[in-house]
Amino acid sequence: MTAWLLLGYGPLALAADTTAVNSTAPAPVPAITYVLSMPEPQTHYFEVEMQLANSAAATNARKNGYVDIKMPVWTPGSYLIREYAKNVEGFTALAGNRPVRSQKIRKNAWRVFSDEDNLTIRYRVYANELTVRTSFVDANHGYLNGASIFMYHDALKNQPLRVIVQPYKDWKSVTTALKSVGDENGGGSNHTFEAPNYDLLVDSPMEIGNHRTFTFTASNIPHTVAQFGEVDYNEQRLATDYKRVCEAAASVVGEHPCENYTFIVHHIPMAGGGLEHLNSTTLQTSRNAYATEAGYKGFLTLVAHEYFHLWNVKRIRPIALGPFDYENENYTRMLWLSEGCTSFYEDYILRRAGFHTPEQYLTIVANDITGIENQPGNRVQSVAESSFDAWIKYYRPNENSNNSTVSYYSKGSVLGSLLNLAILAGSNGARNMDDLMRYLYNEYYKKRQRGFTDEEFRQAAEQIAGRKLDDFFNIGVYSAEPINYNAYFEPVGLRLTNVAARTQDGYLGVATTVSNGKVVVAGVRRGSAAYADGLNVGDEIISVDSVRVGEDLLRLLAGRRVGETLNLLVNRQGIVRRMPVTLTQNPLVSYRLEPVANPTEQQRALFNKWLFIK
Incomplete structure (x- = not known):
């Protein structure tokens, strides 16, 4: 299927899919x-040549006298x-072999002044940030996230395209989910791939170098795993456990929409995280x-999260998340569902696959x-506001973020658990969250x-639950009020x-760092x-009740009672001051789920249904 149909982007999808499945149609x-290309990878540069040859671009050029080229x-x-x-x-432009004038017109756009049918754009991209959201190349390998490398022309975004990768001289492998139409196995100098549109190009990262790969089949779909980095692993065990995770994830919706799937895995110091794509993912x-x-199970949790995204967010998605505007924020109040409920499923998938008791x-x-x-x-x-404000808050935390924000991942995961229980109880065990995912x-x-839309999601959830979910949405999603958790857990006993x-110890309420003996x-x-x-962030606490802190503030606070006043000596921006601080009750909680006394048969049955106990 083409990306339009896979992404669900509207009426063009059916026509595009009909062409794709017709084996006799010309490419x-x-x-x-x-x-x-990457002729000098040690300098961290990718070099890109972008060749335009299409009437849509030419028509635009003849009408306006120019073509605008953009970077997401x-x-x-x-x-x-x-x-x-x-x-x-x-950035340079040519018509044939003749240079033509170009000018940068916005932070991410260049104007090429030409009305020629065929244009060639050349530019370099500095790539020295190895994350799942960016691109990187050095003497060891290259990795690219398409949005950070490939420019586009608006009139051609929905048209077919080709990518010719020219790896550095001794590099043999290019791993990507894009369709190969060339010699991707290393027999020659070029590795050629095609995509039906720009969206799929952006949604298909590449790993380039001499990495190791292995394959497995899950849900009758071939899967490829590209492994970069010096790491020891048991390939047979990994392949077996990938399969268990992937098949448990596929059982949620009951249908796998991909023809193949690709994992790109980077094993690097201080790494963690992933980014989902239409039929691939990058994990670090x-x-x-x-x-x-513990580390192995943590990695499988990451696998489960990013893999389940191929359904939840890449296909089951809020209306705001596609088609994408690559030049501006794409706002939604439902990242708690797209990301948070995927976090819920990462553990629920591992439970059904038998990795969690x-x-x-x-x-x-x-x-x-x-x-x-x-x-x-x-x-x-x-959590709805947290989703909407992701663009300005989630990725840019400061010292006050813990006081003013909540993560749509963390709270969304909790809400996923509660919604699962609400559907289970509302349908008397006939349905759960899987049925909602399947319906969407x-x-x-x-x-x-x-x-x-947000309202369509709410209607779908209530339809599957068989009852109104006012408390869940009005309190759990759209407010910051306390949730009555036991109303959700009581039906499963x-x-x-x-x-x-329980302690009488007083609570100061600061997080501290120690540097050069200073707290x-x-x-x-x-x-x-x-x-x-x-007390302010940046204050150095010198002493407590005239006793020098050194590096051990906690020792001086031990045994202090609620209501007790401490006299602190504080250095604030070079000025030493005395500050009385009266300790309060420790507000921190630690929750545990415990069985109710004398659970009913219905509670036991729902409990077993919830946790896949037979």
């Missing part, structure tokens, strides 16, 4: 051919304006990710709740070929209990003693 002529400012799946054009240099993990059982899964759910309830911002910002997939992605140790305030908790009595 479409590429409107753009990109030639990607962000990449789908990572909701921050990243200004990829900042890494572009050496540490070099010792497979060395311990029921007891371990209950601990995960309780810990998730503990995490958001210990964040003051959970009482300030709703069939109704909006396949039938209507578009995303859904559980109660959420705070098991934090410096790094964060102040809203509502705490430090917050009320005026």
